[in-house]
Amino acid sequence: xxxxxxxxxxxxxxxxxxxxxxxxxxxxxxxxxxxxxxxxxxxxxxxxxxxxxxxxxxxxxxxxxxxxxxxxxxxxxxxxxxxxxxxxxxxxxxxxxxxxxxxxxxxxxxxxxxxxxxxxxxxxxxxxxxxxxxxxxxxxxxxxxxxxxxxxxxxxxxxxxxxxxxxxxxxxxxxxxxxx
Amino acid sequence: xxxxxxxxxxxxxxxxxxxxxxxxxxxxxxxxxxxxxxxxxxxxxxxxxxxxxxxxxxxxxxxxxxxxxxxxxxxxxxxxxxxxxxxxxxxxxxxxxxxxxxxxxxxxxxxxxxxxxxxxxxxxxxxxxxxxxxxxxxxxxxxxxxxxxxxxxxxxxxxxxxxxxxxxxxxxxxxxxxxxxxxxxxxxxxxxxxxxxx
Amino acid sequence: xxxxxxxxxxxxxxxxxxxxxxxxxxxxxxxxxxxxxxxxxxxxxxxxxxxxxxxxxxxxxxxxxxxxxxxxxxxxxxxxxxxxxxxxxxxxxxxxxxxxxxxxxxxxxxxxxxxxxxxxxxxxxxxxxxxxxxxxxxxxxxxxxxxxxxxxxxxxxxxxxxxxxxxxxxxxxxxxxxxxxxxxxxxxxxxxxxx
Numbered sequence: 001x002x003x004x005x006x007x008x009x010x011x012x013x014x015x016x017x018x019x020x021x022x023x024x025x026x027x028x029x030x031x032x033x034x035x036x037x038x039x040x041x042x043x044x045x046x047x048x049x050x051x052x053x054x055x056x057x058x059x060x061x062x063x064x065x066x067x068x069x070x071x072x073x074x075x076x077x078x079x080x081x082x083x084x085x086x087x088x089x090x091x092x093x094x095x096x097x098x099x100x101x102x103x104x105x106x107x108x109x110x111x112x113x114x115x116x117x118x119x120x121x122x123x124x125x126x127x128x129x130x131x132x133x134x135x136x137x138x139x140x141x142x143x144x145x146x147x148x149x150x151x152x153x154x155x156x157x158x159x160x161x162x163x164x165x166x167x168x169x170x171x172x173x174x175x176x177x178x179x180x
Numbered sequence: 181x182x183x184x185x186x187x188x189x190x191x192x193x194x195x196x197x198x199x200x201x202x203x204x205x206x207x208x209x210x211x212x213x214x215x216x217x218x219x220x221x222x223x224x225x226x227x228x229x230x231x232x233x234x235x236x237x238x239x240x241x242x243x244x245x246x247x248x249x250x251x252x253x254x255x256x257x258x259x260x261x262x263x264x265x266x267x268x269x270x271x272x273x274x275x276x277x278x279x280x281x282x283x284x285x286x287x288x289x290x291x292x293x294x295x296x297x298x299x300x301x302x303x304x305x306x307x308x309x310x311x312x313x314x315x316x317x318x319x320x321x322x323x324x325x326x327x328x329x330x331x332x333x334x335x336x337x338x339x340x341x342x343x344x345x346x347x348x349x350x351x352x353x354x355x356x357x358x359x360x361x362x363x364x365x366x367x368x369x370x371x372x373x374x375x376x377x378x
Numbered sequence: 379x380x381x382x383x384x385x386x387x388x389x390x391x392x393x394x395x396x397x398x399x400x401x402x403x404x405x406x407x408x409x410x411x412x413x414x415x416x417x418x419x420x421x422x423x424x425x426x427x428x429x430x431x432x433x434x435x436x437x438x439x440x441x442x443x444x445x446x447x448x449x450x451x452x453x454x455x456x457x458x459x460x461x462x463x464x465x466x467x468x469x470x471x472x473x474x475x476x477x478x479x480x481x482x483x484x485x486x487x488x489x490x491x492x493x494x495x496x497x498x499x500x501x502x503x504x505x506x507x508x509x510x511x512x513x514x515x516x517x518x519x520x521x522x523x524x525x526x527x528x529x530x531x532x533x534x535x536x537x538x539x540x541x542x543x544x545x546x547x548x549x550x551x552x553x554x555x556x557x558x559x560x561x562x563x564x565x566x567x568x569x570x571x572x573x
Contacts, residue, residue: 037503037504215483
């Protein structure tokens with residue numbers, strides 16, 4: 001629990017089976033998967049990232065769900081039409097479902113995916129399109145910066161070794177040669 | 181002349197060699213480090229550490245969440261209700277047809293339901309470790325070490341589950357909420373675990 | 379023994395999750411061959427870290443100090459927690475610093491190390507669930523024990539910041555738990571008053 005692990009929430013990836021919250025930390029992307037009893041955390045380190053993608057897709061689960069709610073509450077509203085207040089409430093719920101479903105159908109959902117060597121992350125954005133694009137750019141920039149930093153670190157610690165191996169032929173007194 | 185195995189880094193060491201748990205090569209004790217009960221060589225140690233911190237450690241079970249297991253149970257229930265409702269309707273039709281109707285006619289249906297559950301679960305778990313509900317929720321029943329179930333375990337687990345559920349009702353499932361490995365009583369008895377399998 | 383699991387082995391199509399061969403990928407617009415879906419991509423080539431770890435210091439304790447665990451390896455660092463001198467093989471870099479294998483083991487078992495802990499009890503959700511169950515059963519006087527249990531989990535959720543998903547839900551659970559206890563005590567007192 002140190003301040004170095006400051007993380008900001010950047011989105012969600014929830015579907016019927018799972019609920020995932022996605023965070024951004026100074027070293028990578030963190031995915032918390034919640035199931036009411038435990039939080040399982042996975043990470044994709046910036047040093048490990050191979051691919052970052054951005055695409056738009058339809059979220060059929062949400063649309064089917066809102067269609068079902070619309071149907072159910074619509075039928076209930078018709079059935080209860082003799083009791084106006086109840087019918088109005090039911091119709092209001094059905095209307096909300098209709099509006100949300102249509103909005104989702106028209107707007108679709110933007111998905112930013114991050115693929116690492118050993119783990120992956122995906123973030124769904126339904127309404128914040130500009131934010132999604134910004135996140136995509138920022139994540140790409142962070143990954144590029146982190147990998148550039150790592151490459152320079154490796155290069156800084158490597159050359160003395162390589163030069164030593166080049167200049168000095170393997171001599172037994174020096175010690176065991178490094179197998180590569 | 182046979183090759184005596186030696187450490188790749190220290191060719192003079194031929195005793196006390198051990199395997200790296202990831203790459204399977206033999207190394208001398210000076211080239212291996214022990215992390216969480218397994219030994220790793222230099223290259224694999226870095227990879228293992230990255231795996232651990234990324235949450236994708238290949239040496240620990242990826243236990244399935246309780247919500248998913250419950251959803252899988254509901255799906256299995258719905259799948260099994262179809263034949264059971266069919267049988268129930270058949271009995272009801274037969275009962276409506278005859279003059280004397282004894283509710284005891286439904287008893288064999290209850291027994292048949294239990295037998296059907298056992299057979300369904302055992303056969304599906306023995307063949308692929310998943311029932312239809314578990315396939316839909318992408319979870320699987322495996323042994324404690326992560327390998328596939330044997331048929332004996334599958335039948336034992338299915339049978340004990342029905343026995344325990346009939347005797348203890350929900351208390352068969354309660355330990356799953358409190359144990360670290362999320363084992364129901366029938367999991368404990370059969371030495372199985374339920375993991376994610378997507 | 380490694381546990382067989384459906385391994386994620388590399389970049390996949392973000393739509394259909396089919397494996398993407400490297401030669402077909404390029405920066406910018408791409409099309410997946412399996413699902414014919416389009417996506418925008420940015421490719422990276424992370425440098426290999428393994429080159430660094432291979433520097434197992436040779437030349438034993440002739441010139442320098444040897445590692446505490448490996449007699450033939452020279453010590454290159456000291457463990458941040460116990461000060462043990464360790465070679466680059468024993469050196470385990472976690473976010474807090476460098477650790478020797480035994481400290482690493484102890485920290486991960488005590489579950490205080492943030493980097494290696496990947497499973498947490500979700501105290502917030504547990505508090506909420508017990509509060510709701512307590513509310514449902516508050517008529518049976520179960521509101522008191524369940525309310526107290528919920529408060530206990532709320533306290534744990536406040537203390538362990540990483541084990542809760544949303545602060546709002548914990549506060550909601552807190553209020554609900556107080557409501558539970560209030561309900562049950564009022565029911566109890568009415569019963570005793572009538573006796």
